Amino acid sequence: MRASGRILLTMLMVVCAFGVTLGVAQAQQKFTAKIADILPPDHPHSTTMKFFSDKVKERTKGRMDIQVFPAAQLGQTKDLFMGVQAGSIEMAKMPMSFSGEWIPESKVWDLPYLFNNREGLWKAMRGPVGNKFMSEFYPRQGLVGLFWVDDGGRSIYTHKPIRKPEDLKGLKIRVQPSDIQIDAINKMGGIGTALAFGEVYLAIQQKVIDGAENSPAMVWTTKHWEIARVYSLTEQFWSVSAFIANKKWWDGLPADIKSEMMAAAPETEKYFVDTYVALENKCIDLLKGQGVTVVTDVDKATFEKRIEPVYESFIKKYAFGKDLLDQVRASMK
Numbered sequence: 001m002r003a004s005g006r007i008l009l010t011m012l013m014v015v016c017a018f019g020v021t022l023g024v025a026q027a028q029q030k031f032t033a034k035i036a037d038i039l040p041p042d043h044p045h046s047t048t049m050k051f052f053s054d055k056v057k058e059r060t061k062g063r064m065d066i067q068v069f070p071a072a073q074l075g076q077t078k079d080l081f082m083g084v085q086a087g088s089i090e091m092a093k094m095p096m097s098f099s100g101e102w103i104p105e106s107k108v109w110d111l112p113y114l115f116n117n118r119e120g121l122w123k124a125m126r127g128p129v130g131n132k133f134m135s136e137f138y139p140r141q142g143l144v145g146l147f148w149v150d151d152g153g154r155s156i157y158t159h160k161p162i163r164k165p166e167d168l169k170g171l172k173i174r175v176q177p178s179d180i181q182i183d184a185i186n187k188m189g190g191i192g193t194a195l196a197f198g199e200v201y202l203a204i205q206q207k208v209i210d211g212a213e214n215s216p217a218m219v220w221t222t223k224h225w226e227i228a229r230v231y232s233l234t235e236q237f238w239s240v241s242a243f244i245a246n247k248k249w250w251d252g253l254p255a256d257i258k259s260e261m262m263a264a265a266p267e268t269e270k271y272f273v274d275t276y277v278a279l280e281n282k283c284i285d286l287l288k289g290q291g292v293t294v295v296t297d298v299d300k301a302t303f304e305k306r307i308e309p310v311y312e313s314f315i316k317k318y319a320f321g322k323d324l325l326d327q328v329r330a331s332m333k
Contacts, residue, residue: 028063029063029254030062030063030064030065031063031064031065031253031257032064032065032066032067033064033065033066033067033090033091033249034066034067034069034074034089034090034091035049035052035053035066035067035068035069035090035091035092035243036049036068036069036070036073036074036075036080036083036089036091036092036093037049037069037070037072037080037092037093038070038071038072038076038077038080038093038197038198039070039071039218039221039222040070040071040221040222041070041071042221043070043217043218043221043222044149044217044272044275044276044279045070045093045149045151045241045272046068046070046071047275048149048268048271048272048275049068049070049093049243050068051268051271051272052066052146052147052243052264052265052268053065053066053067053068055264055267055268056260056261056264059260059261059263059264060256060257060260060261063257064257064260064261066091072198074089074092076196076197076198077094077095077098077196077197078098080092080093080094081094081098081099084143084244084245084246085141085142085143085246086246087246087248087249089246090245090246090249091146091243091244091245091246092243092244093149093241093242093243093244094143094241094242094243094244095176095239095240095241096109096110096239096240096241096242097109097110097175097176097177097178097181097239098176098177098178100178100179100180102141103133103137103138103140103141104318104320105132105133105137105320105324106133106137107178107179107180107314107318108129108314108321108324108325108328109238109240110176110178110180110181110184110237111180111184111310111311111314111325112180112181112184112188112236112237112303112304112307112310113235113236113300113303113304113307114238114328115153115238115332118150118152118238118273118277120332121150121238121240122148122150122273123331123332124328124331124332125148125150125240126148127327127331128327128331129324129327129328129331130148133145133242134242138242138244139247142246142247142248143244143245143246143247144244144245144246144247144250145242145243145244146242146243146244146245146261146262146265147242147243147265147266147268147269147272148240148241148242148243148269149241149242149243149269149272149276150238150239150240150241150276151214151215151217151218151239151241151276152215152216152217152218152238152239152276152280153215153233153235153237153238154213154214154215154235154236154237154238154239155213155214155215155216155231155232155233155234155235155236156168156173156190156211156212156213156231156232156234156236157211157212157213157214157219157224157225157228157230157231157232158171158173158210158211158212158228158230158232159210159211159228159229159230160230161230161232161293161295162230162232162234162295162298163232163295163297163298163299164189164299164302164303165188165189165302165303165306166189167189168185168188168189168190169189169190170190170191171190171191171210171211172190172191172193172208172209172210172211173185173190173191173192173193173209173210173211173212173213174193174194174195174200174203174204174209174211174212174213175192175193175194175212175213176194176197176239177194178194180310180314181237182194183310183313184236184237184307184310185213185236187306187307187309187310188234188236188303188306188307189306193209195209200212200222200224201222201223201224201226201227204224204227204228205227211228212224212228213234213236213237214239215239215280216231216280216283216284216287217276217279217280217283219231219283219287220279220283220286220287225287225290225292229291229292229293230292230293230295231287231292231293231294231295232294232295232298233294233295233296233298234298234300234303235298235300236303236307311325
């Protein structure tokens with residue numbers, strides 16, 4: 001064999017060996033990431049983060065270690081969102097009511113009395129509209145949608161029973177930072193007031209606001225029942241959130257890691273629903289056990305009539321409004 005041939009053969013062997021070594025190294029490489037939310041460690045959203053972390057670690061045989069940060073350890077919702085966008089936090093929960101400033105389509109989830117139950121809500125989340133968020137709307141913002149969670153039907157808690165619009169007159173009710181939710185509470189008879197979730201307890205205690213609205217599980221796990229002793233089942237909103245990831249970080253992960261993380265997503269959603277429903281079924285009794293008055297005879301029909309202009313404004317303001325709303329409603333059938 002000529003010298004040049006031997007040299008070429010040697011070079012090919014070196015390249016092949018390097019490729020094998022590199023492939024082995026990539027297969028053995030380990031990754032760490034953070035996932036965060038603002039809710040207490042015992043809330044289903046927090047335990048769901050832990051489930052996702054454990055499931056991904058199991059599926060990747062320890063190659064992906066997701067560190068869980070509940071209870072606003074890494075900041076409030078806006079801090080988490082900005083952190084994910086900047087890449088300083090790899091993953092976090094983003095409520096739809098918060099993301100409307102960047103993704104106007106998400107405002108459809110804020111419409112009052114759009115959903116009557118969790119079954120209809122999840123049909124929409126897992127249907128064509130939910131898929132658009134995961135495949136189109138999030139990537140436009142440099143984000144990757146991982147999995148969905150909800151937080152149940154949101155009702156008003158304050159110092160008096162709320163059965164009809166007149167009962168809300170003059171009451172400042174905290175809502176999420178959503179112009180639609182503010183407008184809805186105003187139309188229902190109250191004064192919608194946007195406020196960071198972490199400030200709600202003290203604001204009610206100091207009478208800066210008169211109350212707030214949230215799900216039974218949230219009222220229970222955050223102990224807001226200690227400072228607002230009447231919970232009226234108005235159920236005007238259903239809370240929708242997605243866990244998102246920084247797209248640049250995501251794109252840098254090996255294909256098999258991404259595949260296993262995505263495979264863990266539906267398992268995580270199932271875990272969440274099972275866990276949340278189990279807690280939700282207990283929470284009303286738990287609140288009653290603490291002396292909270294739970295009002296069930298709410299005139300929802302009158303409230304629903306009062307909020308019709310909110311839908312009219314949504315359709316008029318957004319070119320996509322009617323079509324997107326129709327798609328959500330169609331997915332629930």
